[in-house]
Amino acid sequence: MKHHLLYLLDCYENNNENFDKEIKKEIANLTKLETSVNTGVSSLDYIISSKRETFQERNIQFICNHYNGDIIFDKLDSYIIFGNLIDNAIENCSANPSKKIIIDLNQDNEYVYIKIKNTINYPVLKYNPQLISKKGTAEHGIGLSSVKSTLKKYKSEISFSEDKYWFTVLIVIDKYEYIH
Numbered sequence: 699m700k701h702h703l704l705y706l707l708d709c710y711e712n713n714n715e716n717f718d719k720e721i722k723k724e725i726a727n728l729t730k731l732e733t734s735v736n737t738g739v740s741s742l743d744y745i746i747s748s749k750r751e752t753f754q755e756r757n758i759q760f761i762c763n764h765y766n767g768d769i770i771f772d773k774l775d776s777y778i779i780f781g782n783l784i785d786n787a788i789e790n791c792s793a794n795p796s797k798k799i800i801i802d803l804n805q806d807n808e809y810v811y812i813k814i815k816n817t818i819n820y821p822v823l824k825y826n827p828q829l830i831s832k833k834g835t836a837e838h839g840i841g842l843s844s845v846k847s848t849l850k851k852y853k854s855e856i857s858f859s860e861d862k863y864w865f866t867v868l869i870v871i872d873k874y875e876y877i878h
Contacts, residue, residue: 737762737764738803739780741780742769742776742780745781753799758797759797761800761801762800765805775848778848784801790818794818794819798815800815800816808872812868812869812871813866815865818863823860849869852871854869857870
């Protein structure tokens with residue numbers, strides 16, 4: 699989707715005479731995107747579906763439960779949060795022989811819990827406690843900071859943990875704090 703948006707931005711900035719036509723074409727392409735999952739969160743369904751080829755190519759087992767509650771993020775924020783965290787999980791589990799990503803969405807009366815786990819080969823937090831991108835270009839490494847700044851709007855907490863085999867991101871959203 700990033701590439702589609704960059705293309706549209708290029709058309710817009712260069713005053714492409716077919717800009718309206720190109721927008722309609724790209725929207726039509728997006729609506730053709732077949733969602734292969736039903737998590738209960740439509741934006742998450744589209745993100746997972748768009749990553750289906752990547753999961754298959756990299757032989758990643760993906761598991762996500764069905765969530766019957768409300769996610770309080772607006773659509774764009776959902777794409778920022780879930781998209782970046784799933785991209786990070788894909789990147790970080792790809793070298794592991796047992797490639798798995800698990801998303802668990804739950805809630806109780808006070809909180810919404812979003813847990814994203816991926817298999818790891820080495821202790822990520824031990825060697826990179828600040829989770830700074832090692833990709834080496836200015837374009838990379840802003841995903842996690844985008845997630846953190848987006849989550850601030852929802853008065854939520856994000857934490858990172860790991861054990862021998864799993865890296866875990868936990869987001870906790872206080873329903874009461876956000877509403878008031």
